[in-house]
Amino acid sequence: MTEKADLQPVLDRAAEGGRISPQEALDLYRSAPLHALGAAADAVRRRRYAGTEHIATYIIERNINYTNVCVTACKFCAFYAAPKDTAKGWSRDLDDILRRCAETVELGGTQIMFQGGHHPDYGVEYYEEHFSAIKKAFPQLVIHSLGASEIEHMARISKVSAEEAIQRIHVAGLDSFAGAGAELLPARPRTAIAPLKESGERWLEIMEIAHGLGVESTSTMLMGTGETNAERIEHLRMIRDVQDRTGGFRAFIPYTYQPENNKLKGQTQATLFEYLRMIAISRLFLDNVAHIQGSWLTTGKEVGQLSLHYGADDLGSIMLEENVVSSAGARHRSNRLEIIDLIRKAGRVPAQRATTYEHLVVHDDPVDERVVSHISSTAIAGGTAHPELKLLDAN
Ligand code: SF4
Numbered sequence: 401m402t403e404k405a406d407l408q409p410v411l412d413r414a415a416e417g418g419r420i421s422p423q424e425a426l427d428l429y430r431s432a433p434l435h436a437l438g439a440a441a442d443a444v445r446r447r448r449y450a451g452t453e454h455i456a457t458y459i460i461e462r463n464i465n466y467t468n469v470c471v472t473a474c475k476f477c478a479f480y481a482a483p484k485d486t487a488k489g490w491s492r493d494l495d496d497i498l499r500r501c502a503e504t505v506e507l508g509g510t511q512i513m514f515q516g517g518h519h520p521d522y523g524v525e526y527y528e529e530h531f532s533a534i535k536k537a538f539p540q541l542v543i544h545s546l547g548a549s550e551i552e553h554m555a556r557i558s559k560v561s562a563e564e565a566i567q568r569i570h571v572a573g574l575d576s577f578a579g580a581g582a583e584l585l586p587a588r589p590r591t592a593i594a595p596l597k598e599s600g601e602r603w604l605e606i607m608e609i610a611h612g613l614g615v616e617s618t619s620t621m622l623m624g625t626g627e628t629n630a631e632r633i634e635h636l637r638m639i640r641d642v643q644d645r646t647g648g649f650r651a652f653i654p655y656t657y658q659p660e661n662n663k664l665k666g667q668t669q670a671t672l673f674e675y676l677r678m679i680a681i682s683r684l685f686l687d688n689v690a691h692i693q694g695s696w697l698t699t700g701k702e703v704g705q706l707s708l709h710y711g712a713d714d715l716g717s718i719m720l721e722e723n724v725v726s727s728a729g730a731r732h733r734s735n736r737l738e739i740i741d742l743i744r745k746a747g748r749v750p751a752q753r754a755t756t757y758e759h760l761v762v763h764d765d766p767v768d769e770r771v772v773s774h775i776s777s778t779a780i781a782g783g784t785a786h787p788e789l790k791l792l793d794a795n
Contacts, residue, residue: 407427407428407431407432410424410427410428411428411432411436411437411440412440414428414440414444414684414685415439415440415441415443415444415684416443417444417447417687419687420684420685422633422634422636422637422685425633425636425637425681425684425685426629426630426633428681428684429629429632429633429677429678429681430629434673434676434677437677437680437681437684437710438676438680438709438710438711440680440684441679441680441681441683441684441710441711442709442710442711444683444684444687444711445683445692445711445712445713448690448713449713452759454748454749455713455748455749455750455751455759455762456708456712456713456714456715456743456746456748456749456750456751457713457714457715457750457751457752457753457757457759458714458715458716458717458718458739458740458743458750458751458752458753459510459511459714459716459717459718459752459753459754459755460507460508460509460510460511460717460718460736460752461504461509461510461511461512461513461544461717461718462500462501462503462504462509462511462512462513463512463513463515464492464497464500464501464512464513464514464515465479465492465515465516466491466492466497466514466515466516466530467489467490467491467492467516467517467519467522468480468481468488468489468490468516468517469481469482469483469489469490469491469517469519469520470482470483470516470517470518470519471483471517471518471519471520471553471596472517472518472549472553472594472596472597473596474583474593474594474596474597475592475593475594475595475662475663475664476583476593476594476622476625476657476662476663476664477662478658478660478662479517480517481517483519483520491519494529494530494533497530497534498533498534498537498538500512501534501537501538501541502537502538504538504541505538505540505541508736509541510540510541510542510754510755510760511541511542511543511544511717511754511755512534512541512542512543512544512545513544513545513578514527514530514531514543514545514546515545515546515578515580518549518550518553520557521557522553522554522557523554523557523558524554524555524557524558524560524564524565524568524569525558526554527546527550527554527569527572527574528568528569528571528572529572531543531569531572531573531574532572532573534573535572535573542575542576542754542755543573543574543575543576544575544576544577544578544618544755545574545577545578546569546574546577546578546580547577547578547579547580547581547582547603547607547617548562548577548581548582548598548602548603548604548605548606548607548610549580549581549597549598549603550580550581551565551566551606551610552598552602552603552606554569562605562606562609563609563613566606566609566610566613566615567613570613570614570615574615575615575755576615576616576617576618576650576755577607577610577615577616577617577618578617578618579607579617579618579619579620579649579651579653580620581597581603582600582603582619582620582621582622582635583597583620583621583622584600584621584622584625584627584631584632584635585600585601585603585604585634585635585638585639586600586627586631586634586635586638587599587600588631589625589626589627589628589631592625592626593622593625593626593664600635600638601638604638604639604642607619607642607646607648607649608642608645608646608648610648611642611646611647611648611649612646615648616648616649616650617648617649617650618649618650618651618652618653618693619639619649619651619652619653619689620652620653620654620655621635621636621652621653621654621655621678622655622656622657623654623655623656623657623670623674623675623678624656624657624668624669624670624674625657625664626664626668632678633681633685636652636681636682636685636686637685639652639686639689640685640686640687640688640689643686643688643689644688647688649689650689650690650691650756650757651689651690651691651692651693651714651757652682652686652689652691652692652693653692653693653695653716654675654678654679654682654695655695655697655698655699656669656670656675656695656698656699657669657670657698658698672699672700672703675699675703675707676703676706676707676710677710679692679694679707679710679711679712680710680711682711683710683711683712684711690757691713691714691757692711692712692713692714693712693714693715693716694707694708694712694714694715694716695707695716696715696716696742697716701738701742704716704742705742705743705745705746706746708743708746708747708748709746709747714753714757715739715742715743718735718736718739740763744763749762749763749764750762750763751763
């Protein structure tokens with residue numbers, strides 16, 4: 401363990417872009433002054449994005465929750481229904497899903513996140529049918545969806561290898577994986593909260609296969625279900641090791657556990673300071689991952705703004721629909737004008753990005769915001785948006 405007095409040279413080395421060890425990351429995460437940690441992470445971000453370091457990005461997407469029926473019964477999850485629970489369980493049909501895609505396009509969305517339970521009947525064929533139908537109707541929408549857990553499940557249902565499952569849904573229309581299901585990768589905390597999920601090693605193995613097949617992904621971490629600081633850093637180490645081999649993780653997205661309506665009820669959430677420290681340490685430790693995303697959905701808008709000064713370069717999405725973390729108590733929502741305003745008030749120039757992080761619209765002129773306002777209100781006043789969208793956009 402590094403003595404407290406010896407932390408500054410480690411912090412300086414990290415700020416200059418030098419690689420730090422897991423033990424050094426743990427020492428910094430535990431003991432470095434919060435603002436010093438943030439300043440080091442911000443220095444790394446500024447250097448990586450020299451020339452565009454004044455910009456922070458967001459994306460417009462829609463989560464499409466296609467079913468809540470799930471056999472995996474994660475203890476932290478407030479969204480799922482067991483297959484026998486027909487009163488709570490539901491699935492959307494293809495027409496409903498296509499209508500939601502149409503609304504996404506109408507409201508300026510560029511990406512959909514297909515997210516749902518591990519339905520006992522949904523194998524590779526289900527996803528092939530749905531992704532090909534979505535791509536046929538809306539070729540402009542990027543399908544950034546699912547993760548290694550869904551691949552493990554659908555491959556088991558269809559009795560094929562993970563490699564075949566990935567190839568088939570990629571051909572059908574999946575563009576990239578959203579990195580769902582990473583939760584906590586080390587064995588102890590993972591087994592404690594998701595005992596029926598594949599191991600962390602298997603999650604990474606499937607991601608590595610996907611990256612090898614040209615399907616990139618993001619990566620995530622669920623904080624605050626009782627894991628130790630050392631286990632959080634071990635999670636980062638596991639991701640960094642794979643990234644050294646594949647380069648396929650586009651981003652890292654930590655987010656905080658929401659404690660309502662699930663079987664872990666009563667356990668503590670990660671504090672907002674712990675969350676900001678994680679944003680900073682992930683920017684310093686994951687020197688091979690390009691993007692660090694602030695996740696305001698579970699931490700709140702102000703903390704999202706702060707994250708942009710602790711190493712994050714992206715504020716994630718304006719979600720036109722989200723039901724999974726909202727079921728567990730996430731209360732924070734935003735519309736497009738608000739997220740532009742949040743980023744601007746955090747001292748950055750907002751830019752709408754594509755899934756692959758290219759800037760689509762840079763809001764460097766206040767006139768832009770009036771245009772956006774007009775588009776946004778026209779789309780909603782036009783009467784074609786689903787009531788849910790009106791509600792979310794009004795918040
Ligand atoms: S987190 Fe996903 S896999 Fe786990 S119970 Fe919820 S829906 Fe199922």
